[in-house]
Amino acid sequence: MKVRRLKAIALKEVLQIWRDPRSxxxxxxxxxxxxxxxxxxxTLDLKHIPICTFDRExxxxxxxxxxxxxxxxxxxxxxxxxxxxxxxxxxxxADCKIAIVVPPDFSERLNDTGSTSVQAIxxxxxxxxANIAYGYALAVVSSFSSDAQLLLSARQGNTLQQSxxxxxxxxxxxxxxxxxxNFVIPGLVAVVLALVGAQLTSLTISREWERxxxxxxxxxxxxxxxxxxxxxxxxxxxxxxxxxxxxxxxxFWFEVPFRGTIFxxxxxxxxxxxxxxxxxxxxxxxxxxxxxxxxIALLVTMLPTTLLSGYVFPIDQMxxxxxxxxxxxxxxYYVTIVKAIFLKGADLHAMATPILFLLVYASAVIFLAARAxxxxxx
Amino acid sequence: xxxxxxxxxxxxxxxxxxxxTFVAVDDVSFSVGRGEIMGFLGxxxxxxxxxxxxxxxxxxxxxxxxxxxxxxxSRDPEGVRQRIGYMSQKFSLYRNLTVEENLRFFGGIYRVPxxxxxxxxRFAVEMAGLSGREHARVSTLAGGWQQRLALGCAVLHRPPxxxxxxxxxxxxxxxxxRFWDLIHSLAADGVTxxxxxxxxxxxxxxxxAALINQGRLIAIGSxxxxxxxxxxxxxxxxxxxxxxxxxxxxxxAPGVHECSVFGDSLHxxxxxxxxxxxxxxxxxxxxxxxxxxxxxxxxxxxxxFVQLVGADIANRNNAA
Numbered sequence: 001m002k003v004r005r006l007k008a009i010a011l012k013e014v015l016q017i018w019r020d021p022r023s024x025x026x027x028x029x030x031x032x033x034x035x036x037x038x039x040x041x042x043t044l045d046l047k048h049i050p051i052c053t054f055d056r057e058x059x060x061x062x063x064x065x066x067x068x069x070x071x072x073x074x075x076x077x078x079x080x081x082x083x084x085x086x087x088x089x090x091x092x093x094a095d096c097k098i099a100i101v102v103p104p105d106f107s108e109r110l111n112d113t114g115s116t117s118v119q120a121i122x123x124x125x126x127x128x129x130a131n132i133a134y135g136y137a138l139a140v141v142s143s144f145s146s147d148a149q150l151l152l153s154a155r156q157g158n159t160l161q162q163s164x165x166x167x168x169x170x171x172x173x174x175x176x177x178x179x180x181x182n183f184v185i186p187g188l189v190a191v192v193l194a195l196v197g198a199q200l201t202s203l204t205i206s207r208e209w210e211r212x213x214x215x216x217x218x219x220x221x222x223x224x225x226x227x228x229x230x231x232x233x234x235x236x237x238x239x240x241x242x243x244x245x246x247x248x249x250x251x252f253w254f255e256v257p258f259r260g261t262i263f264x265x266x267x268x269x270x271x272x273x274x275x276x277x278x279x280x281x282x283x284x285x286x287x288x289x290x291x292x293x294x295x296i297a298l299l300v301t302m303l304p305t306t307l308l309s310g311y312v313f314p315i316d317q318m319x320x321x322x323x324x325x326x327x328x329x330x331x332x333y334y335v336t337i338v339k340a341i342f343l344k345g346a347d348l349h350a351m352a353t354p355i356l357f358l359l360v361y362a363s364a365v366i367f368l369a370a371r372a373x374x375x376x377x378x
Numbered sequence: 379x380x381x382x383x384x385x386x387x388x389x390x391x392x393x394x395x396x397x398x399t400f401v402a403v404d405d406v407s408f409s410v411g412r413g414e415i416m417g418f419l420g421x422x423x424x425x426x427x428x429x430x431x432x433x434x435x436x437x438x439x440x441x442x443x444x445x446x447x448x449x450x451x452s453r454d455p456e457g458v459r460q461r462i463g464y465m466s467q468k469f470s471l472y473r474n475l476t477v478e479e480n481l482r483f484f485g486g487i488y489r490v491p492x493x494x495x496x497x498x499x500r501f502a503v504e505m506a507g508l509s510g511r512e513h514a515r516v517s518t519l520a521g522g523w524q525q526r527l528a529l530g531c532a533v534l535h536r537p538p539x540x541x542x543x544x545x546x547x548x549x550x551x552x553x554x555x556r557f558w559d560l561i562h563s564l565a566a567d568g569v570t571x572x573x574x575x576x577x578x579x580x581x582x583x584x585x586x587a588a589l590i591n592q593g594r595l596i597a598i599g600s601x602x603x604x605x606x607x608x609x610x611x612x613x614x615x616x617x618x619x620x621x622x623x624x625x626x627x628x629x630x631a632p633g634v635h636e637c638s639v640f641g642d643s644l645h646x647x648x649x650x651x652x653x654x655x656x657x658x659x660x661x662x663x664x665x666x667x668x669x670x671x672x673x674x675x676x677x678x679x680x681x682x683f684v685q686l687v688g689a690d691i692a693n694r695n696n697a698a
Contacts, residue, residue: 008486012472012479019474216470216531219434220487221459375455377436 001229005222009230013204017234026199031242034192035249042184042312049133050078052096054087061110062102065118065144069100074136091123098122098133114152174343185256186338187311189246190331193269194276194301197239201280202290202297204231205373209288218375225370232277239273240266250342259345267348268341271358272334276301278365285372305331330361385448387412387539387570388433393442395428395593402428404593405442410572410586412538415565417584418574419683425593426574427467430541433572434464447539460488463532467543467574471528473517477508480516480531488535502530505560522553529560533569540564542573546580558583578680589683596690601679608682610635612651616644616658617671627665633657638684645681 017023053066069075078096081087087099101119103109109116120137124130175182208214217227247265251258280297287293307313308322309331315323326332333354340346348355386409395403403425410416418426431437433444435455444451447461471480481502485495503509506526508519516524525545532540542561546554558580565571565585573584581587581601588598597608618624621639628637628646633654636647648654651674659669 002489004489005487008483011486012475012483015475015479016472211473212466212468212470213472214470215436215466215468216464217487219436219459219462219464219466220484221456222487223456375435376438377431378438 001223001226005226006230006233009222009227010233013231013234016207017238023200023203026196027238027242030196030199031192031245032249034195035188035246038188038191039181039185039249039254042188046129046132046136047074048076049074049098049129049136050096051075051137052079052081052087052090052099053077054081054084054099054101056104057102057106059107061107065102065106065141066100068140068144069137072136072140074133075140087121091121094123096123097129098137100137110148114149181254182256182343183339184312185250185254186342187309187335189243189250189338190272190309190334191302191305191311192246193239193243193272193334194305194331195298196242197235197273197276198280198283198297198301199294200235200238201232201277202284202287202293204235204281205284206288206290206293210290215377218377224373224375228281228366228370228373232281235277236270236273239277240269243269243273256342258342260341261345261347264346264348264351265338265341268334268337268351268355268358271355271362272330272337274362275330275358275365278362278369282365282369282372285369301331304329308332309335311335327357330358333357333361385412386410387414387447388416388572389443389445390429390433391443391445393429393432393444394440395425395432395437396440401593403432403439406590406593406595407442408588408595408598410570412570413565413568415561415571415573415583415585417581417587418572418590419578419581419587419679420574420576420590422576424590426590427543428593429590430464430543430572430574433458434462434541435459461537461539463535463537463540465525465528465532465540465542465545467547469524469528471516471524471531474515476513476515477503477519477527478512480527481534484531484534490535498534498536502527502534506530507556522549522557525549525553525557526560529557533564538568539570540572542571544574544576546575546577554580578678578683581679587679589686591687591690594690596686597682604679604682605677608686609647609677610685611647611649613675613677613681614646614648614651614654614658615640615671615673615675616646616669617642618644618662618667618669620667623665624662624667624669627662627667628658631658631661636685636688638681638688640680645675645684647681647685 017027051069053069055062055066070077079090081090087101090096091099099121101121103117103119106116106118118141120134122130122134205214208217250256279300280293283297283300284293287296305311308315308326308329310326311331315326315332318326336354337351337358340351388410390409391407393403393406394401406429408416418429420426428437432439433446433451435451435458438452446458449457449461451458472483475483478499481499482495485499490498503512506523506529508523508527508530511519511523516527519527529542529545532542546557549557554577561571561573562583575581584601586598586600587604589596589604597604599607616624616628621642621644625637625639625644628634628644633649634646635649638645646654646658648658655672658672662669
């Protein structure tokens with residue numbers, strides 16, 4: 001491989017990218033848009049669930065309970081209704097996901113028997129968020145309930161703390177606040193890089209075929225490997241710039257804790273970029289027209305990376321056969337790596353296995369791409 | 379033309395190229411000596427481009443041999459590519475790059491020594507008449523200038539052999555003339571040039587021309603040789619009123635070999651021009667056709683080509 005030719009091809013490619021609005025848009029605007037759109041769009045936490053209350057007793061006790069709901073960050077009071085038809089209406093109009101009804105004898109029964117109940121009506125059209133909303137409601141009520149019990153025993157002259165024989169003292173590691181954002185955003189970086197990287201290189205060879213410049217290029221002594229690396233180098237630099245954008249947005253805008261080192265991130269990101277740029281280049285060589293190559297590139301990066309990389313949908317909850325398929329998805333390794341770097345501060349050694357897989361993948365793709373490019377018009 | 383002190387730079391032997399069942403090049407053999415300008419003449423789709431692409435190593439021959447600069451193209455295409463310059467039929471420089479950027483790119487690809495590159499670029503720019511436009515985007519240049527720049531890119535690495543595939547198509551006549559001057563000055567420096575064209579008049583600028591029709595080489599020789607040997611008789615020009623009817627009538631006339639339309643007159647190949655001056659007006663008058671003028675003319679290569687294609691088709695039909 002001759003450095004002189006590499007330089008000539010790389011420089012030409014830089015000038016072409018710089019003067020091609022389409023490439024520039026993909027390279028510089030798409031990552032921003034996707035980070036923000038998907039970063040805000042994909043959140044698995046339910047917060048501010050709209051809730052309706054129907055206080056049939058209107059006592060100090062019942063209001064104290066409902067105030068707990070209002071104070072919780074998981075709920076937002078959407079309205080207070082005065083009868084059942086209004087409550088049904090609110091659920092039908094999807095004004096609220098859950099309604100809490102306090103019965104007229106709430107305090108009376110609490111005082112008499114030490115036990116009382118409230119009704120929760122849940123809109124379960126979306127069973128997942130219904131479950132979560134119900135769980136949150138249960139938590140609010142049970143905390144109120146244990147406070148009430150303490151109060152009751154205090155009134156009975158029992159000053160001893162209520163004691164439980166066993167408790168779990170849990171510590172949540174890595175994502176201490178259990179913020180789904182911390183889990184999603186690092187994976188999102190992988191999605192964006194896969195998409196943008198393969199898009200960019202999918203245009204590079206097909207453009208030369210479409211514009212007729214390829215016929216002249218293959219009549220020169222430039223070798224396929226020189227053409228490939230000469231073209232990939234500028235895109236690798238663009239990829240680094242895009243990766244920096246994404247990671248800065250992740251760490252500073254979305255405030256995902258970053259505990260690893262820039263070095264591990266750089267090494268692993270470069271490997272991942274080699275894979276996605278190589279895939280785009282390979283498609284560009286095989287398909288020879290820009291539209292076709294970029295469409296296929298979208299298909300082979302977007303779908304597997306969003307669905308099977310574990311970026312949002314946890315791999316260990318997938319059916320067994322699908323779990324096996326995910327080993328073929330290159331993004332799976334990078335998603336694992338970025339999450340580990342961001343949240344655990346993992347080093348290269350700790351991530352040897354996924355790094356090895358990425359390395360094998362990158363070598364295979366680059367090898368295939370170099371072989372696929374033939375200097376012939378046939 | 380291939381004499382002992384002028385070894386052939388291009389040798390083609392029984393070259394056949396098929397695409398599926400279509401025979402694009404049908405058993406073509408010829409050779410081109412050093413410093414010679416060989417013209418490929420023929421209509422679009424005759425197979426000129428296919429032969430050139432095989433010689434550049436862009437297509438592999440179905441059978442036969444192609445040797446360029448002493449190297450078998452099938453065996454060592456890269457060796458050939460280092461020694462040739464190529465201008466493809468379709469303009470294939472980078473349009474969104476400037477004149478100088480394109481030249482620098484090809485200079486880098488051919489690894490022209492850095493110290494010499496600037497000098498050669500200046501030479502190419504001057505040769506192409508593009509001085510002062512070094513920083514213009516190629517897309518803003520007119521057709522003739524683009525073609526001269528393409529030639530500049532093709533000769534930047536000083537290749538001993540040049541393949542130019544229809545370099546003047548779509549270029550205005552004055553620019554075409556200028557382009558041929560460039561080709562001649564390159565050949566004078568010892569560069570071997572194989573150039574294709576579908577403008578018959580351009581064959582006059584070549585040392586030798588090869589006439590190609592439907593993949594077959596039907597004649598090869600200097601323009602003078604072709605004109606003197608290809609016609610089986612003498613050529614007369616006839617002007618008359620009913621061109622179509624006269625054409626049909628003359629094809630049956632005695633002593634007439636070939637008759638074809640050239641603009642608003644007829645070119646007729648006859649056994650004896652003097653005799654035809656008397657016979658043909660009488661023959662046409664008998665068929666109620668008015669002849670306005672009849673005169674002997676020197677054949678052009680176009681006449682030769684029409685005659686040879688006609689004979690080639692007749693041969694093939696007889697064979698079949």
